[in-house]
Amino acid sequence: MEIYPKSSKHYVAVDCIIFGYDILDKELKLLLYKRTFDPARGSLSLAGGFVNAKESLDEAACRILTKLTGLESVYMKQSYAYGDTDRDPGDRVISVSYFALIPVRDINKDLARQNGVSWYALSGLPKLIFDHNDMVRRALSELQTQIRIKPVGFELLPEKFTLVQLQDLYEAIYRRKVDRRNFRKKILSMGILEKLEEKEKETSKKGAYYYKFNQDTYLKLKQNGFYFNLDVN
């Protein structure tokens, strides 16, 4: 039964901006694939696909992410709906972008290779198809705001990390240096990191203590009007 018969229907796609981070080379990366169909065959693209009749937008984004990476439970957030009429030369397609945060090591490498996706460093990103560079730019800007006002940066790190590794992550996302003393002071003063007994000793003789993000403490503080705030220069 057609209840809304006078309106136009549209193709709707989802595109996933899959951010990855590797604590060893300290670089923010993006999972991209070479398009194997027209238009723009052979060009680099975000991981995307059309939304089916019987699935929600979130389900479509999860389906695509899982298919390409093998990962099931990943931090993923809707970013923005792109609706310019001429954004896709193939036809009018409205696309809803999502961004996901995953530690690079968590990905199933064989599956990724088989699906033709691979990591590209965000610095010096090549031209992607359509408006995908805009999608990346907006998602990066959102990520920069998010890690300043919410504890989402930890999604990109292993469970235990040193303060240097945490600062490296912030610098990779902000794409600039951050004052070390100020950063440590601010992050520690929030009281949401738990210092472990264990030290990381691979990068220095003296070693650096590992820390863990304490989600429970954060949620309790938040309920009492606390704001995560990491304004660092």
Next chain:
Amino acid sequence: MEIYPKSSKHYVAVDCIIFGYDILDKELKLLLYKRTFDPARGSLSLAGGFVNAKESLDEAACRILTKLTGLESVYMKQSYAYGDTDRDPGDRVISVSYFALIPVRDINKDLARQNGVSWYALSGLPKLIFDHNDMVRRALSELQTQIRIKPVGFELLPEKFTLVQLQDLYEAIYRRKVDRRNFRKKILSMGILEKLEEKEKETSKKGAYYYKFNQDTYLKLKQNGFYFNLDVN
């Protein structure tokens, strides 16, 4: 020519969460209309409509806002794309929500009446159709974050306002009291308000100085790494 022939097409709508604020009764309001067609005829709804074949999402949202309010240049921001398959009982409709901020007095009252829209206080909001209450909840939560980290609250105020009026606005959006001394100290210390010579004398004998938001100063500060930050308890 159909380039993507195997994919489903969907109805796509936009829904506008039009927030209004009146400095006199100090309440955040929402512009709603009574639906005049099935399904859910007679129920309260956000201002919305289907996206046409030849318009972008932004264009559709602006068209609807202008048609209902007579306003052309208004602060409007995309909020979220809602894509659950069963969200609209009429058919599968994907809806992209936008939120707009307008001072209540700016609206064309006759046009609003003619279009069947009117203001409803956000406190004690009735049940709206479909998932529109969720849309409002998310947009309010975004607005609460936005006014904390960006100078968007000024969009809801007249060009000149007193510090009390500014605090009233924050309290209406946060839906709680805010500490007066802390609020003044924080907002003034950012150096983005310009104190005028003129006083507002209607609410007190002594009068209170008017202030103006200085956009140029804000943009200059922002370029130098300054963050708008109004964490107030």
